[in-house]
Amino acid sequence: MEMENENAQENPSYWSSVIIASLVVGIVVTAFALIGGYMTLGTEATGSFFSSAQLWGTIGCLVGAIGGVIANWHYTKEYNVTYKIGKGALIGLFVGLGATIVAVILGQIWNIIDPSYQQALVDWNIQNFEAMQMPAEAKEQAIAGMEDPNSLKNIGLQAVFTFVGLGIMNVISGLVGAKIFASEE
Amino acid sequence: MWGIQSHNKELYSGLFIATLFLSIASMGSGLFSDSSNTLISWQHNIFKVLCHQDPARSFSVSGIKMAVCSRCFGIYSALLVGTLIMPLYSLLSGSTINTEKNWLIAAILLNLADVSGNYFGLWTNTMFSRFILGCVVGLPVILILTNDFFTINKSE
Numbered sequence: 385m386e387m388e389n390e391n392a393q394e395n396p397s398y399w400s401s402v403i404i405a406s407l408v409v410g411i412v413v414t415a416f417a418l419i420g421g422y423m424t425l426g427t428e429a430t431g432s433f434f435s436s437a438q439l440w441g442t443i444g445c446l447v448g449a450i451g452g453v454i455a456n457w458h459y460t461k462e463y464n465v466t467y468k469i470g471k472g473a474l475i476g477l478f479v480g481l482g483a484t485i486v487a488v489i490l491g492q493i494w495n496i497i498d499p500s501y502q503q504a505l506v507d508w509n510i511q512n513f514e515a516m517q518m519p520a521e522a523k524e525q526a527i528a529g530m531e532d533p534n535s536l537k538n539i540g541l542q543a544v545f546t547f548v549g550l551g552i553m554n555v556i557s558g559l560v561g562a563k564i565f566a567s568e569e
Numbered sequence: 570m571w572g573i574q575s576h577n578k579e580l581y582s583g584l585f586i587a588t589l590f591l592s593i594a595s596m597g598s599g600l601f602s603d604s605s606n607t608l609i610s611w612q613h614n615i616f617k618v619l620c621h622q623d624p625a626r627s628f629s630v631s632g633i634k635m636a637v638c639s640r641c642f643g644i645y646s647a648l649l650v651g652t653l654i655m656p657l658y659s660l661l662s663g664s665t666i667n668t669e670k671n672w673l674i675a676a677i678l679l680n681l682a683d684v685s686g687n688y689f690g691l692w693t694n695t696m697f698s699r700f701i702l703g704c705v706v707g708l709p710v711i712l713i714l715t716n717d718f719f720t721i722n723k724s725e
Contacts, residue, residue, distance in 0.1 A: 413618050417618070448618050448619055449619060468577075468717075469577075469580070469714065469717050470577065470580050473580065473583075487618070541614075542614065545611065545614035545615050545617065546617070546618055548615050549615045549616055549617070549618055549619050550618060550619075552587050552590065552591060553591075553619060555587065556584070556587065556588075556648065556710070556711075559580075559584070559714055560710055560713055560714065563666060563713055563714055563717065564666070564670065564713070567666070
């Protein structure tokens with residue numbers, strides 16, 4: 385029992401830091417995606433690959449990539465501990481996973497709040513694809529790939545893609561975060 | 570006698586694989602000559618939450634726009650190059666991380682200034698200038714880790 389207490393003092397749990405960083409990253413990434421989505425719906429589908437509304441994502445993305453730094457900063461600030469960068473990477477990986485889960489859950493909650501949002505965005509994108517100057521076969525494939533965003537398969541696939549992106553970037557930022565904040569140097 | 574001593578080999582290998590994957594994936598579907606579904610490719614989906622993916626601000630591979638903008642491509646390619654040159658860089662770097670830390674802060678400020686200047690019409694940045702500025706951020710991010718993977722072994 386005493387040893388357990390000593391161990392807990394030496395290695396305090398990092399889960400609160402992981403949860404906080406995951407929430408920050410998940411909420412901000414989702415919020416910016418929604419803002420960008422609604423701004424896109426407010427524009428005309430002109431066949432352009434990119435709408436100015438998507439620029440919103442650039443700010444959200446910055447937070448998405450630094451979740452590992454946020455978690456490591458919070459963990460070291462909270463417990464005043466030093467540790468190796470491998471632990472920082474692990475914390476970053478958990479943040480990537482947590483942020484993905486938060487983003488998926490918030491996305492589904494938003495589907496309940498505004499059930500027409502996803503379908504409206506798909507319709508807008510289909511219109512946009514149709515206005516694009518690209519081969520008919522490519523157009524059909526692109527449109528087919530956009531159908532039914534709320535199917536379990538598409539939600540799962542998008543979650544996997546999001547986790548790969550957020551996971552890798554947050555592992556790297558976790559390494560850097562541990563190096564800056566938790567290093568004994 | 571001088572020698573480079575390596576540490577945390579498994580972690581370094583993982584970092585190399587991760588940065589290699591990021592660099593390859595960021596080049597988009599053009600690298601695999603998959604011209605039919607640029608916007609629904611797996612590469613595009615991976616970077617959806619990490620980059621604005623503006624085709625007007627992205628390089629092309631085989632005539633197909635990359636999955637990320639030129640600045641992000643600069644960051645990802647610099648992460649890979651930085652991982653590869655880490656052993657050599659350890660010969661130049663000191664024992665503290667202050668140089669890389671200051672370099673990183675300066676690079677972030679430089680990018681913010683570039684984005685702001687371009688936004689307010691003070692100047693117009695180019696695809697290449699954004700790529701270079703992305704590289705300037707990516708390199709210190711990864712080189713800050715050098716001492717954890719490689720150190721100089723000096724023995725008489």
